[in-house]
Amino acid sequence: MRASREKTASQIADVANGLVDPILARRAGITTSLLSAWEEIAGDAYADFSRPEKITWPKRPGDNEDGTFRPGTLTVACEGARVLFLTHAEGELIHRVNGFFGFSAIDRIRVVQKPVQPLSARRRAQPVLSPAEKRALELRLEGIESEALRNAILRLGAGVMSEKRKKASGRR
Template identity: 55%
Template sequence: MSREAKPFRPKGEMQIAEVANGIIDPVLARRAGISTALLGSWDEIAGQEFADCSRPEKIAWPRRDASDDAGGYQAGTLTIACEGARALFLTHAQGELIARINAFFGFPAVRQIRIIQKPVSQSVKHRRPPKPLRGEEARRLEGMMEGIESEALKKAVTRLGTAVLQKKMR
């Protein structure tokens, strides 16, 4: 008897985000032209000034004409929802925002931004920062950060490490 070989699947845990992104990404790509990666990284892309008052809605890609000699890829228009008067400030900063978005994608994905004014609901509630670590856990975290030169990266690792190590202590 011959047995068919089953594909190798590593044992272990899968993050729910991986499963959800695998399901949601194709739907978002088809309906809105965006990915969960863009939505998840929006706070870093938009920066502190616009992260809390804006969110990407969709990317409209230009239709290709069969007689178009240029062929190939054309950058799209990103629609961003923004609250109130801050939309005016976002309009003035759109050149920098386009550069950040294209850097995130790694290619010129967006050529222009369309801003619509509407409420932006924030589903994630901001929590208080965790209390600083003490004793052995604090020394352990400090040891992990040796060699990190970037202050921004150090702050991010400190926040993450503090949250993780505090949960282990509970």
């Protein structure tokens, strides 16, 4: 019975994203996948105080244009004086966002100054591992040179290990 409940939960999330994505795409030019991946795209240095708002695509005046794609402008909300930091990292962020999309989707970032929900409110609680579990996981990841990749896999592994522990103890 539990397996069907878990499967239903993931299907509901897919249905919800399927309903929300077209609305976001029409109104803001973005999808829930961009919103949920922003922390990974922007990195720890910028995710705490910024979030994507919308993508504005250039308007084509008529059918007589050559029909080539032109990249859009990503509007990013940013808190207070940190706008300066985000503005200096514009080139890097454009590269990361285009890497996320897999093509040159944007060529500019427009930063608007407004309050952004703190990261602590957005992020779920980190899974807690015992010191022995944490050390065993870190030993498995020693060969990975990229610090960002190692940290991402460490978070994933901690989540998987804590879920296995919950299932083994019968909690959910």
